[in-house]
Amino acid sequence: MxxxxxxxxxxxxxxxxxxxxxxxxxxxxxxxxxxxxALNDRPGVSPGTRERVxxxxxxxxxxxxxxxxxxxxxxxxxxGLVLARPAQTLGVESxxxxxxxxxxxxxxxxxxxxxxQVVEDLDTELAVLRRWWAERRVDGVLVxxxxxxxxxxxxxxxxxxxxxxxxxxxxxxxxxxxxxxxSNVWADDAGAMASVLDHxxxxxxxxxxxxxxxxxxxxxxxxxxSLRAEAARRDLTEDQVRSVATDYSDAEGAxxxxxxxxxxxxxxxxxxxxxxxxxxxxxxxxxxxxxxxVPAELSIVAWDDSALCRVTHPRLTALVRDTPGFGRLxxxxxxxxxxxxxxxxxxxELPHLEPRESSGPPGK
Amino acid sequence: MxxxxxxxxxxxxxxxxxxxxxxxxxxxxxxxxxxxxALNDRPGVSPGTRERVxxxxxxxxxxxxxxxxxxxxxxxxxxGLVLARPAQTLGVESxxxxxxxxxxxxxxxxxxxxxxQVVEDLDTELAVLRRWWAERRVDGVLVxxxxxxxxxxxxxxxxxxxxxxxxxxxxxxxxxxxxxxxSNVWADDAGAMASVLDHxxxxxxxxxxxxxxxxxxxxxxxxxxSLRAEAARRDLTEDQVRSVATDYSDAEGAxxxxxxxxxxxxxxxxxxxxxxxxxxxxxxxxxxxxxxxVPAELSIVAWDDSALCRVTHPRLTALVRDTPGFGRLxxxxxxxxxxxxxxxxxxxELPHLEPRESSGPPGK
DNA sequence: ACTCCCCGCTCAACCGCTTTAGTCCAGCTC
DNA sequence: GAGCTGGACTAAAGCGGTTGAGCGGGGAGT
Numbered sequence: 176m177x178x179x180x181x182x183x184x185x186x187x188x189x190x191x192x193x194x195x196x197x198x199x200x201x202x203x204x205x206x207x208x209x210x211x212x213a214l215n216d217r218p219g220v221s222p223g224t225r226e227r228v229x230x231x232x233x234x235x236x237x238x239x240x241x242x243x244x245x246x247x248x249x250x251x252x253x254x255g256l257v258l259a260r261p262a263q264t265l266g267v268e269s270x271x272x273x274x275x276x277x278x279x280x281x282x283x284x285x286x287x288x289x290x291x292q293v294v295e296d297l298d299t300e301l302a303v304l305r306r307w308w309a310e311r312r313v314d315g316v317l318v319x320x321x322x323x324x325x326x327x328x329x330x331x332x333x334x335x336x337x338x339x340x341x342x343x344x345x346x347x348x349x350x351x352x353x354x355x356x357x358s359n360v361w362a363d364d365a366g367a368m369a370s371v372l373d374h375x376x377x378x379x380x381x382x383x384x385x386x387x388x389x390x391x392x393x394x395x396x397x398x399x400x401s402l403r404a405e406a407a408r409r410d411l412t413e414d415q416v417r418s419v420a421t422d423y424s425d426a427e428g429a430x431x432x433x434x435x436x437x438x439x440x441x442x443x444x445x446x447x448x449x450x451x452x453x454x455x456x457x458x459x460x461x462x463x464x465x466x467x468x469v470p471a472e473l474s475i476v477a478w479d480d481s482a483l484c485r486v487t488h489p490r491l492t493a494l495v496r497d498t499p500g501f502g503r504l505x506x507x508x509x510x511x512x513x514x515x516x517x518x519x520x521x522x523x524e525l526p527h528l529e530p531r532e533s534s535g536p537p538g539k
Numbered sequence: 540m541x542x543x544x545x546x547x548x549x550x551x552x553x554x555x556x557x558x559x560x561x562x563x564x565x566x567x568x569x570x571x572x573x574x575x576x577a578l579n580d581r582p583g584v585s586p587g588t589r590e591r592v593x594x595x596x597x598x599x600x601x602x603x604x605x606x607x608x609x610x611x612x613x614x615x616x617x618x619g620l621v622l623a624r625p626a627q628t629l630g631v632e633s634x635x636x637x638x639x640x641x642x643x644x645x646x647x648x649x650x651x652x653x654x655x656q657v658v659e660d661l662d663t664e665l666a667v668l669r670r671w672w673a674e675r676r677v678d679g680v681l682v683x684x685x686x687x688x689x690x691x692x693x694x695x696x697x698x699x700x701x702x703x704x705x706x707x708x709x710x711x712x713x714x715x716x717x718x719x720x721x722s723n724v725w726a727d728d729a730g731a732m733a734s735v736l737d738h739x740x741x742x743x744x745x746x747x748x749x750x751x752x753x754x755x756x757x758x759x760x761x762x763x764x765s766l767r768a769e770a771a772r773r774d775l776t777e778d779q780v781r782s783v784a785t786d787y788s789d790a791e792g793a794x795x796x797x798x799x800x801x802x803x804x805x806x807x808x809x810x811x812x813x814x815x816x817x818x819x820x821x822x823x824x825x826x827x828x829x830x831x832x833v834p835a836e837l838s839i840v841a842w843d844d845s846a847l848c849r850v851t852h853p854r855l856t857a858l859v860r861d862t863p864g865f866g867r868l869x870x871x872x873x874x875x876x877x878x879x880x881x882x883x884x885x886x887x888e889l890p891h892l893e894p895r896e897s898s899g900p901p902g903k
Numbered sequence: 904a905c906t907c908c909c910c911g912c913t914c915a916a917c918c919g920c921t922t923t924a925g926t927c928c929a930g931c932t933c
Numbered sequence: 934g935a936g937c938t939g940g941a942c943t944a945a946a947g948c949g950g951t952t953g954a955g956c957g958g959g960g961a962g963t
Binding site for chain 1: 940941942943944945947948949950
Binding site: 571575579604606607608 | 948949950951952
């Protein structure tokens with residue numbers, strides 16, 4: 176009670192004082208500038224003094240005040256990432272945390288912090304980016320979920336805010352005349368789609384549905400286009416091989432699956448490629464609920480692997496990619512841009528298909 | 540090519556100049572201090588001037604430089620959250636993104652940004668907290684995954700860094716004499732466990748296993764203790780009702796399930812409570828693989844709901860809690876602490892059990 | 904009419920660091 | 934020994950805000 180009262184009265188421990196360069200200067204008997212030179216590996220101090228200053232700083236547990244450093248023209252030491260997703264869609268996917276964990280790994284090696292924000296929609300995201308820029312809060316940003324006609328690169332370029340787009344634009348630029356506005360790292364969706372179709376075609380599938388993600392997202396469109404190209408190469412018609420768009424949720428994944436399974440048995444698709452793990456699991460579950468055997472009557476492939484794909488029965492064939500690695504690559508590219516690297520596109524590692532029990536020769 | 544060369548040569552758009560208070564002062568014909576007073580709703584300027592200054596600021600798209608503001612004794616406008624988890628365990632759980640999304644909602648209403656960091660272990664987390672404090676990067680932090688004998692509250696208290704522990708300590712303090720070191724928000728795990736056991740007991744279950752999360756996490760221990768208490772209330776022995784610890788992964792959830800199903804049929808547990816959705820789904824999948832019917836021979840309850848629990852067959856009975864709401868609550872409490880609220884414990888909403896098809900009367 | 908006070912505003916210092924422009928002195932050249 | 938060079942270090946300005954002290958002027962009080 177007394178204890179509770181003591182803490183309840185708003186009495187707090189007097190915060191420990193944070194040492195400043197002035198403290199170091201005094202203790203080391205030099206000027207503040209000398210301290211600055213010493214600690215930043217700049218010429219202008221003798222090796223002896225440098226060492227002494229370093230020791231004092233160490234003793235005092237000094238760390239540069241990030242605000243002061245940022246204010247005097249230096250970097251803020253922050254990168255930004257804003258994720259525009261309606262709250263309910265950010266549920267299950269493991270993709271983001273993994274990506275972020277990779278990003279962190281690369282950034283923290285250079286002591287760069289990550290400012291993270293989740294917002295509802297693209298307009299809010301634009302506002303956040305603009306505000307971060309105006310407040311000089313971040314040195315650069317990572318942009319995710321690029322879209323066709325994405326307004327963000329132009330905004331970032333006009334603000335002069337260094338950025339790297341993740342899941343890029345490069346692949347769409349083969350015929351584009353416009354220069355790249357910002358750097359990006361991209362995955363080879365076309366190559367990945369080719370490997371998926373190789374797998375299914377060689378198993379004997381001729382009627383395939385691609386349950387895609389949201390229309391308007393660059394990689395969705397890219398996969399849809401790639402699917403058509405791969406189908407065309409094999410003389411498969413649009414009746415045989417098609418894409419349907421969803422919002423990535425388990426609900427729409429399940430719904431799309433139901434509609435497919437409602438088709439007449441002899442012309443019904445024999446394989447489904449889902450654009451994420453959650454929809455694939457939901458789809459598999461719909462098939463199980465209807466008693467449609469997998470893979471005998473329906474093969475399932477998930478684009479993106481996760482624990483989910485391994486806990487279902489049968490386990491799901493999946494397109495495996497190194498998501499943390501992709502994040503790391505993107506963060507490294509951002510650091511490079513901050514160091515003055517030119518705008519460019521960097522290709523991530525090609526995903527590979529991991530065949531499991533959910534895909535096999537079509538029955539009948 | 541020319542385009543590529545032009546952008547490749549490192550020629551960037553000259554960054555737009557960010558307006559400062561000096562610009563506003565000049566345009567409005569007043570001093571910088573007047574501008575500061577006007578924009579911060581401080582007395583010392585006439586309504587007319589205030590309005591004029593505001594308009595000019597608006598026109599110029601001015602936003603306070605966060606570094607400058609932080610430097611002059613103000614807040615940095617950042618809250619911090621560090622997540623100590625080995626990279627591979629951060630996979631599937633939806634919990635975190637949802638929590639973070641709730642946190643953001645509350646923080647961004649007050650224009651506070653969230654600095655986010657993922658690290659490998661607790662020691663690194665302590666180092667990060669210490670560094671953030673020394674660099675004055677954050678005004679306060681949110682602490683997740685509290686443990687028994689957690690070193691973080693003491694560190695934060697000694698640094699004087701405002702903090703809120705999420706998933707609290709309060710429930711463990713009934714007999715504690717030590718004052719609360721930092722504020723916390725907590726969920727009523729005991730109450731939740733009671734509702735789970737009510738459900739299973741009233742269905743007729745007498746042999747129940749709790750597949751818990753990691754030992755040493757405060758909420759894991761709390762749930763284990765609560766389970767024992769609930770069992771004792773019903774005169775169930777430690778043979779009948781027990782907890783086993785895991786690392787929260789699908790792999791260990793599956794493994795625990797296998798060991799349970801290996802027990803002799805007539806003394807085998809008839810219900811399993813999993814501490815997260817991923818393990819519950821993995822467990823259900825093991826049961827399906829072995830041909831053990833759910834719920835006829837095994838009832839399954841998941842602690843924490845997510846899309847996952849709804850895509851399995853049968854759908855999983857789950858303990859539903861409002862995770863974004865919990866995050867919102869925690870963030871609001873942090874804001875309150877920053878505003879000078881005393882250290883205290885706040886209780887979150889009681890989770891409720893959502894019965895679905897995975898739980899029913901035990902067969903035989 | 905004179906003081907007093909408050910309002911509305913400006914001045915200048917300050918936050919902690921970086922950086923430019925010196926100052927000072929030792930050592931070298933011729 | 935004067936002149937020059939360059940290395941080690943200091944003084945001071947500046948980054949963009951906040952804030953306490955100061956100041957002129959007009960209305961109220963007596």
